[in-house]
Amino acid sequence: MITTSALQVRFGDTTALHPLDLDLPGERIYGLLGRNGAGKTTLLSVLAGFRKPSAGAVLFDGAPVFENVRSTSRICLIRDDGMVGDGTDNLRDVLDMAAMLRPAFDSGYAAELLDRFGLTRKQRLGALSRGQRSAFAIVVGLASRAPLTMFDEAHLGMDAANRQLFHDELLRDYLAHPRTFVLSTHLIEEQSPLFEQVLILHEGRLLLQSDLDELRERGVSVTGPAQVVDDFVYGLKVLSERTLGPTKQVTVFGGLDDERRALAGRYALELGPVAVQDLFIHLTGGVP
Amino acid sequence: MFDDRSPIYRQIADQIKDDVLRGVLAADEQVMSTNQYAAYYRINPATAAKAFQQLVDEGVIYKRRGVGMFVTAGAQARLRDGRRERFFAEVLEPMAAEARALGIAAADIVARIHQLIPGDSR
Missing domain, CATH: 1.10.287 (Helix Hairpins)
Incomplete structure (x- = not known):
């Protein structure tokens, strides 16, 4: 579906994306995670053909993306500013334009979504609140039915009820019209159940690409007397440590085999799961 | 609904097993489809499918092609x-x-x- 080979993006002396090889099979929902400045927006822009790679290639169904209308008409990127048209446009104008540019655009679905988000066609884009602008951008993104649809933190400013509506519609429309979605987000706890796979970018590099449930299984917290815990985790990949009096809790990454688990039982150590957001924080350098 | 810690597919499988154990789902009764499950619980359909596959592997449910999934007799x-x-x-x-x-x-x-x-x- 979409692949990159040795894809690089530089801004002057700064490297925003280091050579990146990516393979995203189609008809899945991907979550793109990364701390501020990790390169998420740069990656999405270059995948959408908004930006020319400094080196390497982006291929969409085998064809280059940049300056190739046959690819870009089938790709929709909703940017985090939610500006899907000119501020002076009313929403009808923006939807008409989207319907012209996007072969699979469904005007009936757009009208239905507009209604559910409490928006009207006469409103001017520039007069919408931040949350309304995001909701409208999501209407455009979903109704485009583009084979590759990417939302760059498209939920910014939206209240909890509207975010839930977004998630419900995303799943409903994905089931009815399977296609590829990439969502960048910092709302890890809230949105990760929607994802089949997560990609974690860190400092312009792909830190990992993993099924979400596999990621969950790889993180384990080990709790017990400090010395016993230290001995137990020797040789394992330790992401973080916390001590409270004589008790220590260590987060290890990579999963534990049955033998280790049995050993933990013998030493009366407590093993527990780790939340995806905690894993993410630890994997990307921890809390400063 | 789901905690964010253990794999969601396993939590789903455990819930369905609980329902079978308590008789909420009877033998040969149809269980919700993967898609219904995904939409209802707001989870990725692949995650729901993984849970159902685990239950099929464990013999708790069986597939009837084109019809759906049902609780295995004796489960x-x-x-x-x-x-x-x-x-x-x-x-x-x-x-x-x-x-x-x-x-x-x-x-x-x-x-x-x-x-x-x-x-x-x-």
Whole structure:
């Protein structure tokens, strides 16, 4: 579906994306995670053909993306500013334009979504609140039915009820019209159940690409007397440590085999799961 | 609905097994489809599919092509046998350890169990 080979993006002396090889099979929902400045927006822009790679290639169904209308008409990127048209446009104008540019655009679905988000066609884009602008951008993104649809933190400013509506519609429309979605987000706890796979970018590099449930299984917290815990985790990949009096809790990454688990039982150590957001924080350098 | 810690597919599979064990889902009764499950619980359909595949592998449910998924006859009894085997290790032993730490006498525990499960005088 979409692949990159040795894809690089530089801004002057700064490297925003280091050579990146990516393979995203189609008809899945991907979550793109990364701390501020990790390169998420740069990656999405270059995948959408908004930006020319400094080196390497982006291929969409085998064809280059940049300056190739046959690819870009089938790709929709909703940017985090939610500006899907000119501020002076009313929403009808923006939807008409989207319907012209996007072969699979469904005007009936757009009208239905507009209604559910409490928006009207006469409103001017520039007069919408931040949350309304995001909701409208999501209407455009979903109704485009583009084979590759990417939302760059498209939920910014939206209240909890509207975010839930977004998630419900995303799943409903994905089931009815399977296609590829990439969502960048910092709302890890809230949105990760929607994802089949997560990609974690860190400092312009792909830190990992993993099924979400596999990621969950790889993180384990080990709790017990400090010395016993230290001995137990020797040789394992330790992401973080916390001590409270004589008790220590260590987060290890990579999963534990049955033998280790049995050993933990013998030493009366407590093993527990780790939340995806905690894993993410630890994997990307921890809390400063 | 789901905690964000253990794999969601396993939590789903466990819930369905609980329903079978308690008889909420009877033998040969149809279970929700993967897509219904995904939409209802707001989870990725692949995650739901993984849970159902695990249940098929474990013989708890079976697929009827083009129709859906159904509870296997005898699944309830087999789940009950499995849980019974694990009951002493997973439920009773931690409880006994806790009771020892708290200094609760075995006789008090037994008396309380008789109150909780009346009519069982064996």
